Amino acid sequence: MEVVAEQPLVIQGLTKRYGKVQAVRGIDLAVRAGEVFGFVGPNGAGKSTTIRCILDLLHPTSGKIRVFGLDPRRRGADIRERVAYVPGELRLPERLTGRQFLGSIGRLRRKFDRDRVAELANRFNLDLDRAIRHLSSGNRRKVTVLSAFLSDADLLILDEPTGGLDPLMQHEFIRLVRERQAAGATVFLSSHILSEVQSVADRLAVLRAGEIVASGTVNEVRGLARQRVEVWFETDAPTGLTQIPDVGEARIEGRRFTAVLTGSARPLIDALAGQPVESITIEEPDLEEAFLGLYQEAATS
Amino acid sequence: MTGRALELLRIPLRMARRAGLIWGLSLAALVVLTVAFYPAFRDEPELSGIIESIPQPLVDAFGLSDFGTPAGFLRGNLYAVLVPLLMAVAGVILMNGQTAVDEDAGRMEVYLAQPVRRWSVFLGRAAGIVGWLLVIGVVMLAAQLASDAVFDVDIATERIVATVVLCTLLGVFHGAVAAAVAGWTGRPGVVLGVGLAIAVAGYIAIALFPISDVLEPWRHASPWDWALGGDPLASGTEAWRYLALGLPSLAIIALGAWGFGRRDVQAA
Numbered sequence: 247m248e249v250v251a252e253q254p255l256v257i258q259g260l261t262k263r264y265g266k267v268q269a270v271r272g273i274d275l276a277v278r279a280g281e282v283f284g285f286v287g288p289n290g291a292g293k294s295t296t297i298r299c300i301l302d303l304l305h306p307t308s309g310k311i312r313v314f315g316l317d318p319r320r321r322g323a324d325i326r327e328r329v330a331y332v333p334g335e336l337r338l339p340e341r342l343t344g345r346q347f348l349g350s351i352g353r354l355r356r357k358f359d360r361d362r363v364a365e366l367a368n369r370f371n372l373d374l375d376r377a378i379r380h381l382s383s384g385n386r387r388k389v390t391v392l393s394a395f396l397s398d399a400d401l402l403i404l405d406e407p408t409g410g411l412d413p414l415m416q417h418e419f420i421r422l423v424r425e426r427q428a429a430g431a432t433v434f435l436s437s438h439i440l441s442e443v444q445s446v447a448d449r450l451a452v453l454r455a456g457e458i459v460a461s462g463t464v465n466e467v468r469g470l471a472r473q474r475v476e477v478w479f480e481t482d483a484p485t486g487l488t489q490i491p492d493v494g495e496a497r498i499e500g501r502r503f504t505a506v507l508t509g510s511a512r513p514l515i516d517a518l519a520g521q522p523v524e525s526i527t528i529e530e531p532d533l534e535e536a537f538l539g540l541y542q543e544a545a546t547s
Numbered sequence: 548m549t550g551r552a553l554e555l556l557r558i559p560l561r562m563a564r565r566a567g568l569i570w571g572l573s574l575a576a577l578v579v580l581t582v583a584f585y586p587a588f589r590d591e592p593e594l595s596g597i598i599e600s601i602p603q604p605l606v607d608a609f610g611l612s613d614f615g616t617p618a619g620f621l622r623g624n625l626y627a628v629l630v631p632l633l634m635a636v637a638g639v640i641l642m643n644g645q646t647a648v649d650e651d652a653g654r655m656e657v658y659l660a661q662p663v664r665r666w667s668v669f670l671g672r673a674a675g676i677v678g679w680l681l682v683i684g685v686v687m688l689a690a691q692l693a694s695d696a697v698f699d700v701d702i703a704t705e706r707i708v709a710t711v712v713l714c715t716l717l718g719v720f721h722g723a724v725a726a727a728v729a730g731w732t733g734r735p736g737v738v739l740g741v742g743l744a745i746a747v748a749g750y751i752a753i754a755l756f757p758i759s760d761v762l763e764p765w766r767h768a769s770p771w772d773w774a775l776g777g778d779p780l781a782s783g784t785e786a787w788r789y790l791a792l793g794l795p796s797l798a799i800i801a802l803g804a805w806g807f808g809r810r811d812v813q814a815a
Binding site for chain 2: 294295298301302303304305322323324326327329331333335337338339340341342346350351353354355356390393
């Protein structure tokens with residue numbers, strides 16, 4: 247296996263089994279330096295299990311993980327020196343205040359910067375002097391986000407990082423991610439909320455039941471999406487339109503033709519060329535819809 | 548000690564502060580309240596008569612011999628059963644809280660994701676709890692010495708020190724056992740069950756095994772025997788007893804840390 251030493255994250259053939267449950271069933275992915283990589287899938291798809299393997303909290307059943315060229319099993323502490331992590335679960339030391347907890351994490355990272363903590367707390371409107379057990383889930387989320395962003399890690403691993411944050415704070419979070427990316431950091435962003443990933447990720451992998459069912463740039467994955475098409479003709483719609491490749495659910499009602507585009511738009515556009523088309527609408531595909539398409543495919547296959 | 552190691556020690560010291568203080572003050576209160584009754588016992592010779600009517604094996608089992616003397620009084624009321632048992636329970640519960648319970652609740656993950664080795668996080672937790680057990684011992688020792696002076700219990704200070712230190716080390720030993728089970732399983736219920744079972748089994752071995760000729764030699768397998776087998780209140784102690792409890796404790800904790808570094812962290 248060839249691994250470029252500075253490639254932030256490479257996963258090959260990763261599997262993880264808990265007893266009889268196969269949580270991860272052979273994942274391959276490679277995250278490039280400086281990109282935001284989206285890791286998308288519904289709850290229980292194996293996202294957190296994969297992330298825990300990367301951090302050496304779990305030992306893979308089989309497969310290979312390399313973080314900056316290092317094996318988490320052997321060099322976990324060295325890897326974590328360059329990796330910051332926002333856990334999906336908000337399990338924090340309840341009695342500590344946010345300031346005490348962040349101070350503790352800062353000292354473990356040897357990068358405790360009081361001003362940086364104060365600046366981030368201010369941006370996220372977080373009261374650092376309240377005990378964590380008295381914080382709402384949104385404020386607890388801010389504490390975990392701050393714990394990852396107070397050091398200048400080269401790789402940020404964010405597991406469902408915006409759950410519980412209100413839209414304003416989600417926006418602030420995205421800004422923070424972009425700032426770190428601009429400073430050269432790589433971001434591995436897991437989420438079941440597609441819009442969150444769609445707007446910020448360069449590339450993404452879609453995970454379902456422990457397997458990657460799609461991956462590529464956001465546009466490529468969108469290419470897999472189902473797009474609704476509506477065409478109005480000046481006269482009755484030509485009947486041949488129902489036979490075009492990559493066009494499904496084609497229906498003709500007088501002058502109106504509707505269908506769902508399942509692949510390239512080209513065969514349809516070719517067929518429409520020279521026809522008396524009055525108007526054409528192709529809906530912008532949402533990844534949500536792309537996702538559902540994938541789900542149905544996986545479910546029927 | 549590096550800043551990281553210091554922080555890993557600070558975390559459990561701070562998290563277990565409330566529990567540690569409660570244990571220390573409760574044991575101190577138990578000691579003071581018990582010793583406060585000493586003048587009444589001493590002036591009531593009939594009590595010795597009652598104890599003389601009890602069969603000798605039972606008197607030994609419950610540490611009731613020489614009940615009228617200061618050493619006998621303290622042994623029978625505190626240091627034969629109650630204090631060592633409570634120290635062992637404190638060791639198991641406090642250690643469980645900072646290891647398996649915290650891990651099982653998912654609260655250890657944020658620390659394990661930092662640039663520190665897995666076993667060092669665990670070792671910091673175990674060391675922090677050993678630290679609290681020593682504090683509890685010191686608080687109890689201070690309460691014992693102070694109440695001895697106030698209530699006129701005439702007993703050599705070095706015997707009190709030896710007894711309290713040995714009981715504290717018995718607590719450390721059971722904490723170490725809890726740490727080992729936590730390190731290898733990460734399951735709070737198992738830690739509690741195994742820890743308390745070993746504490747009770749150890750007590751039964753020194754209390755009841757002497758009654759049977761067949762079982763008698765096996766009393767020496769009990770940590771209770773290593774700690775209190777020499778009757779430290781009556782006759783002081785040998786130095787090896789400290790080592791017999793302390794060295795295995797360190798080894799058992801190390802074993803737990805090793806196990807913790809090798810297995811999956813429990814997912815919350």
